[in-house]
Amino acid sequence: MIEFDNVSKRYPNGHDALKQVSFHIGKGEMAFLTGHSGAGKSTLLKMITVIEKPTTGRVFVNGHNLSQFSSWRVPQLRRSIGVIFQNPNLLDEYTVFENVALPLVIAGYRYQEIGRRVRAALDKVNLLNKEKYYPAALSGGEQQRVGIARAVVHKPAVLLADEPTGNLDPQLSAEIMYLFEQFNQVGVSILIASHDLALIGRLQHRIMTLHQGCMVSTGVRIDYEQESTQQE
Amino acid sequence: MSRNPRSKSKSQGSDNSATTKRSSSIYENWFSLWRQRHIQALFTSFTKMKRAPLATMLTVFVIGISLALPSLLLVLLRNAQAISSGWANSTQISLFIKMNEPDQSVQQLINQLQADPDIASVNYISPTQGLQQFEGASGFSNLESALPNNPLPAVLEIKPAPNIQTPQAVQQLVNQLQQLPQADVVQLDMQWVNRLFAMLNFAKHAVFGLAVLLGLGVVLIIGNTIRLATQNNRDEIEIMKLIGATNAFVRRPFLYTGILYGLAGGIVAWIVVEILFLSLNGPIANLAQAYQTSLSLKGLGFSGTLLLWLFAAGLGLTGAWLVVSRYLNVTRAD
Numbered sequence: 001m002i003e004f005d006n007v008s009k010r011y012p013n014g015h016d017a018l019k020q021v022s023f024h025i026g027k028g029e030m031a032f033l034t035g036h037s038g039a040g041k042s043t044l045l046k047m048i049t050v051i052e053k054p055t056t057g058r059v060f061v062n063g064h065n066l067s068q069f070s071s072w073r074v075p076q077l078r079r080s081i082g083v084i085f086q087n088p089n090l091l092d093e094y095t096v097f098e099n100v101a102l103p104l105v106i107a108g109y110r111y112q113e114i115g116r117r118v119r120a121a122l123d124k125v126n127l128l129n130k131e132k133y134y135p136a137a138l139s140g141g142e143q144q145r146v147g148i149a150r151a152v153v154h155k156p157a158v159l160l161a162d163e164p165t166g167n168l169d170p171q172l173s174a175e176i177m178y179l180f181e182q183f184n185q186v187g188v189s190i191l192i193a194s195h196d197l198a199l200i201g202r203l204q205h206r207i208m209t210l211h212q213g214c215m216v217s218t219g220v221r222i223d224y225e226q227e228s229t230q231q232e
Numbered sequence: 233m234s235r236n237p238r239s240k241s242k243s244q245g246s247d248n249s250a251t252t253k254r255s256s257s258i259y260e261n262w263f264s265l266w267r268q269r270h271i272q273a274l275f276t277s278f279t280k281m282k283r284a285p286l287a288t289m290l291t292v293f294v295i296g297i298s299l300a301l302p303s304l305l306l307v308l309l310r311n312a313q314a315i316s317s318g319w320a321n322s323t324q325i326s327l328f329i330k331m332n333e334p335d336q337s338v339q340q341l342i343n344q345l346q347a348d349p350d351i352a353s354v355n356y357i358s359p360t361q362g363l364q365q366f367e368g369a370s371g372f373s374n375l376e377s378a379l380p381n382n383p384l385p386a387v388l389e390i391k392p393a394p395n396i397q398t399p400q401a402v403q404q405l406v407n408q409l410q411q412l413p414q415a416d417v418v419q420l421d422m423q424w425v426n427r428l429f430a431m432l433n434f435a436k437h438a439v440f441g442l443a444v445l446l447g448l449g450v451v452l453i454i455g456n457t458i459r460l461a462t463q464n465n466r467d468e469i470e471i472m473k474l475i476g477a478t479n480a481f482v483r484r485p486f487l488y489t490g491i492l493y494g495l496a497g498g499i500v501a502w503i504v505v506e507i508l509f510l511s512l513n514g515p516i517a518n519l520a521q522a523y524q525t526s527l528s529l530k531g532l533g534f535s536g537t538l539l540l541w542l543f544a545a546g547l548g549l550t551g552a553w554l555v556v557s558r559y560l561n562v563t564r565a566d
Contacts, residue, residue, distance in 0.1 A: 079476035106477045
């Protein structure tokens, strides 16, 4: 689903954010990406959504080679990915319902369809009773759950999360992770960047570690990883 | 109760929604999606403008006044042209016939001129009639008996046909008349009409230049307003692009904002012009009465109003387009 092949990223100021990173996340797989802040986690996630482009190497998402991706196809790609941020990045002027509906509105769904899907997504994150609230009236955990509902409302094949529990207490963090596992069970590929080692250590998923831009460990399924790169 | 089965059947079909959409008329779907997107964008921009009523009103009034000035001048100019074209029509040419020209030759000339398509009417004033008219006008009586012989020539008062309107055409007619063998002097008191036309022509160019300048001002005002709006909505634009919004989707509400500003400004300009005209009509009627003519000003009219609104909306769209396209091109580099 997501594949990095010898990807390096050097920013214009000379900083090497990523150095020859290679890994592969299969369809329906859930993986964590960890490392100190500044290790390159965010840069890596930004490459999957084509906010950043690799200096060298190739990135594949859903079979598309992103280095050869023309800019007009980027919106289409982003609609097949759900993204969750540390700060939920909700639009303050819109209600919870409108925030969650945004990806559907952008994709051009019909109104009846939008209402049905938004309520289904809000139901999953247990916020159905707050659809008319504005984000400012919600707690941090609730806001993050709205962000998750927005990320999954259009049933993306890939879900990315950048420190989704960074601002939450352990109890809420565990609940959020449980939500992700539920999505994973219905076949969504998930990549979560997090430095909460205590939390992710408890979960039985692959953990990839970045250190100063280098992938020092690609987790439990190294054999699978090597197989797939040899097939290339 | 009745909603449940419907939503259920929809949810079953939703997984294949892409295929079912394609199987029905592509054109119809495309059109309804297009319409939905545009209604949405219009609604979005309208609610955003409504959210800051004072700022919106101020901008609208600035645009309205900028548009009212050239509209007002253009309408006044059109009125002046309408009135003055009537004056050009009422031009009269006096053809003085040579002294001692035989009556037969004069009659022949009158017949010839009456047959001319460029001439509407010919009025013959004999020397005797002329002298009587002069007596009546000057107050001298018995001039006819006091003078040894009548010093006045016979005169033909000629009115040009309605198709002879411009000063050039009238001048050409005068030159033709001058060539006639019976004509002594052909006189045309046209100089003031000429000057008026030249002045109106100058005014037309000046007003046009002013309109272009103020139109450009409106584009800049709206452009700047939209630029501020893009900056205030920066986070929103970024988030929307991150979840797959195309540039067109981001651009659309801003374009509608520009159109709405332009249109609202156009309506304000229309109101200003109409109020000024209503207040001018009274004094103008008094003035006309004093000159014993009937004179009424024509306002923008239906087509003029429509044109003003379309033009204003077009200016708004232009301003918004210039700014948003530039903004999106810059952010694409991120």
